[in-house]
Amino acid sequence: MKIPAATLAAVSICILAGCRREDYRRFTVDIPGMTPANTNAIARAISFYEGVDTDSFEWNLERKTLTLSFDSLKVAQTNIRMAIANRGIEVVFPEKNPGSPAGYLNARAEEVENTRRYRK
Numbered sequence: 422m423k424i425p426a427a428t429l430a431a432v433s434i435c436i437l438a439g440c441r442r443e444d445y446r447r448f449t450v451d452i453p454g455m456t457p458a459n460t461n462a463i464a465r466a467i468s469f470y471e472g473v474d475t476d477s478f479e480w481n482l483e484r485k486t487l488t489l490s491f492d493s494l495k496v497a498q499t500n501i502r503m504a505i506a507n508r509g510i511e512v513v514f515p516e517k518n519p520g521s522p523a524g525y526l527n528a529r530a531e532e533v534e535n536t537r538r539y540r541k
Contacts, residue, residue, distance in 0.1 A: 445474070448498055449488045454511030457482060466504040472496035 455463065460480055468475050472495025479488040491501065498515075505512045 442494075444493045445490050446493050447477070447488065447490045449486050450498075450502060450505065451513035452485050452487060452505060452510060453513065455480075455482065455485045455487070459508075459510055462508050463487065463505055463510060466508045467501050469504065470496040470500060473501065 452463065460482075464475065464478065467473050467489075470491070472492030474490040474492075477488075477490035480486075481488070489501075491498075502512050502514055
């Protein structure tokens with residue numbers, strides 16, 4: 422049984438159209454250690470990642486939060502939080518959910534690293 426070339430081409434286009442190349446998401450990071458003086462250090466720390474949209478940064482110094490957009494296919498929320506924590510700035514990690522690799526509530530970067538070291 423021969424498949425017409427037009428049918429094969431149409432099916433191929435439908436399959437390839439479903440491939441995701443980017444997945445931009447928006448989220449808010451709680452940064453209790455944020456001050457006006459360290460916002461540049463925070464921005465430099467997370468700008469390192471290719472998927473972070475630096476033009477989307479919305480700083481709220483009163484609430485000590487940063488809202489930003491990022492491509493979740495290139496960088497994870499946990500990577501962004503860890504980059505801030507590794508600069509010595511306190512950041513809130515989400516509560517650990519069963520089956521989720523991310524998430525440590527109010528953990529310091531060294532505590533997370535120690536936990537990962539013991540899992541290996």
